[in-house]
Amino acid sequence: MAIDSLQGGQTGCVPVGAAPRRDTCVTAIRDEIRFLLNDREERLKAVRSSDTLLDHLRLTRRLRGTKEGCAEGDCGACTVLVGRRTAAEGDGGLVYEPVNACIRLMGSLDLTHVVTIEHLARDGILHPIQAAMVDLHGSQCGFCTPGFVMSLYALWMRDPTPSEGAIEEALQGNLCRCTGYRPIVDAANAIDATPASDPLVAERARVRAALDALDDGARVDIRTTSETGDDRVVVPASADDLAAVLEEIPAATIVAGSTDVGLWITKFMRDISPAVFTAHLAELQGVTVTAEGVRIGAGVSYDTFQSTLDAEFPHLSAYWRRIGGWQVRAMGTVGGNVANGSPIGDTPPPLIALGATVTLRRGGERRTVPLEEFFIAYGKQDRQPGDFVEEIFVPRPKAGSLDAAHKVTKRRDEDISAVAAGFHVELDGGTVTTARLAYGGMAATPKRAKAVEAALVGQPWTLDTVTRAEARFAEDFQPLTDWRASADYRLTVARNLLRRFYLESTGEPASLIREVAV
Numbered sequence: 001m002a003i004d005s006l007q008g009g010q011t012g013c014v015p016v017g018a019a020p021r022r023d024t025c026v027t028a029i030r031d032e033i034r035f036l037l038n039d040r041e042e043r044l045k046a047v048r049s050s051d052t053l054l055d056h057l058r059l060t061r062r063l064r065g066t067k068e069g070c071a072e073g074d075c076g077a078c079t080v081l082v083g084r085r086t087a088a089e090g091d092g093g094l095v096y097e098p099v100n101a102c103i104r105l106m107g108s109l110d111l112t113h114v115v116t117i118e119h120l121a122r123d124g125i126l127h128p129i130q131a132a133m134v135d136l137h138g139s140q141c142g143f144c145t146p147g148f149v150m151s152l153y154a155l156w157m158r159d160p161t162p163s164e165g166a167i168e169e170a171l172q173g174n175l176c177r178c179t180g181y182r183p184i185v186d187a188a189n190a191i192d193a194t195p196a197s198d199p200l201v202a203e204r205a206r207v208r209a210a211l212d213a214l215d216d217g218a219r220v221d222i223r224t225t226s227e228t229g230d231d232r233v234v235v236p237a238s239a240d241d242l243a244a245v246l247e248e249i250p251a252a253t254i255v256a257g258s259t260d261v262g263l264w265i266t267k268f269m270r271d272i273s274p275a276v277f278t279a280h281l282a283e284l285q286g287v288t289v290t291a292e293g294v295r296i297g298a299g300v301s302y303d304t305f306q307s308t309l310d311a312e313f314p315h316l317s318a319y320w321r322r323i324g325g326w327q328v329r330a331m332g333t334v335g336g337n338v339a340n341g342s343p344i345g346d347t348p349p350p351l352i353a354l355g356a357t358v359t360l361r362r363g364g365e366r367r368t369v370p371l372e373e374f375f376i377a378y379g380k381q382d383r384q385p386g387d388f389v390e391e392i393f394v395p396r397p398k399a400g401s402l403d404a405a406h407k408v409t410k411r412r413d414e415d416i417s418a419v420a421a422g423f424h425v426e427l428d429g430g431t432v433t434t435a436r437l438a439y440g441g442m443a444a445t446p447k448r449a450k451a452v453e454a455a456l457v458g459q460p461w462t463l464d465t466v467t468r469a470e471a472r473f474a475e476d477f478q479p480l481t482d483w484r485a486s487a488d489y490r491l492t493v494a495r496n497l498l499r500r501f502y503l504e505s506t507g508e509p510a511s512l513i514r515e516v517a518v
């Protein structure tokens with residue numbers, strides 16, 4: 001591995017802003033992104049906020065094994081691994097995740113190890129995953145193959161002997177037009193499970209040491225000028241530093257996992273400068289479980305949260321696994337899904353149903369609001385310039401409560417919801433005492449069905465009650481017709497999901513769902 005020796009960064013306390021305070025003082029600022037690309041050390045000074053990893057790989061470094069299919073995170077042809085340091089024991093202090101290079105922005109790569117398909121075969125010998133794909137005919141035209149190999153590699157690192165279900169889940173975000181998938185799954189089942197057969201395992205200690213050596217604790221602040229205008233990329237050194245940066249540039253675009261922001265660039269050609277990158281901030285990545293509930297740092301990815309979710313909110317396990325594909329779940333954050341205020345984001349309905357709150361921070365000030373009140377109108381959240389989402393708190397549901405979440409999409413995997421719903425009902429002696437039903441895709445914001453809830457509370461939890469309550473949906477929602485679904489379809493689905501929730505809670509025959517179909 002050719003990793004150059006380091007030069008020192010600018011050190012000492014650097015005051016920032018017009019009236020420097022303790023929290024506007026960072027220990028160092030540097031004007032370059034540092035990371036490892038396969039076995040090469042990268043130090044880039046001319047990084048712009050809209051630069052994608054895929055363009056860097058293909059256009060700058062001529063690493064063309066990584067393909068461009070959709071440029072919007074959907075097809076997985078551009079899948080590479082990004083390794084980040086972790087305090088967890090094992091795996092050599094590194095965790096590697098599959099990401100879509102087409103929407104992964106260069107500003108987010110500081111102090112990471114990017115691994116592309118070119119790094120797998122050594123001395124002409126295929127990596128065990130590549131060998132299995134060849135032997136089992138997992139590739140035809142080959143366009144999708146590097147992406148599949150990288151997703152399978154990420155799975156293999158996590159679980160060398162995965163179940164067929166785990167294989168299918170790992171490949172949710174990879175599309176193939178040729179093979180019909182069976183040979184790829186066969187190849188995945190046939191991979192040599194011995195970690196010793198992986199050349200990257202031998203490199204881990206050196207990679208970790210090299211990343212540690214690159215880390216000077218500095219804020220990255222890169223300003224560039226070109227014919228397309230001025231640009232600024234900031235990578236704060238800590239959450240306090242993020243607060244200070246946002247006080248200085250409150251109109252900056254916060255970039256967490258870039259699974260939304262990446263598309264603003266590749267599909268809408270939007271200028272996101274100045275951009276402040278947050279995905280690396282350890283203080284925003286905590287998950288704390290208490291007797292009262294679970295605190296989720298805004299920077300926690302869907303994937304990172306999955307194991308806690310499985311343990312604490314098992315009714316959301318399957319729902320959560322249908323958000324995006326693995327690459328999107330590895331990149332996208334819970335805070336980003338809430339902050340973007342999308343009426344069809346999947347996390348708000350179940351979190352609102354559970355009574356979640358969101359904490360916003362500006363400078364040293366914090367305020368906490370019920371999640372349902374955070375969404376004011378289409379594209380308008382209760383977030384002032386300089387605020388950032390710090391954490392989401394999800395209260396533990398009362399023992400015996402009925403909870404569920406469902407999402408209805410045009411295709412099962414990696415699709416945005418036409419309608420999503422979260423349900424929470426508490427009973428006392430068979431009578432409904434509390435009902436929180438929250439829907440996405442039914443209004444300009446994620447929203448509770450308060451008229452329906454009112455028709456349930458105080459009534460026995462029976463099919464008659466649910467049927468009477470269904471009539472109130474039209475008071476709560478006047479959904480839009482768009483290419484995902486018609487207004488009639490959305491209202492029908494909303495009613496049916498409530499009925500499904502009721503039937504599943506009582507074990508009555510699911511065939512009764514059809515009674516309200518139009």
Ligand SMILES: Cc1cc2nc3c(=O)[nH]c(=O)nc-3n(C[C@H](O)[C@H](O)[C@H](O)COP(=O)(O)OP(=O)(O)OC[C@H]3O[C@@H](n4cnc5c(N)ncnc54)[C@H](O)[C@@H]3O)c2cc1C
Nearest residue numbers: 073256257258259260261324332333336337339345346389
């Ligand atoms: C292929 C694909 C499939 C997808 N599938 C789904 C799906 O099934 N369900 C679903 O709900 N979504 C889906 N999405 C959308 C996306 O994954 C989510 O909205 C994601 O949670 C956004 O999080 P992020 O960290 O990537 O945010 P980013 O893209 O980085 O940011 C999103 C917005 O939130 C703001 N923001 C981010 N963090 C903060 C913060 N801490 N404080 C304040 N503002 C902040 C940003 O400024 C921006 O406005 C999909 C996206 C893609 C590309």
Ligand code: FES
Nearest residue numbers: 069070071076102
């Ligand atoms: S090119 Fe399709 S996911 Fe990146």
Ligand code: FES
Nearest residue numbers: 140141176177178
């Ligand atoms: S082998 Fe052709 S797209 Fe998969």
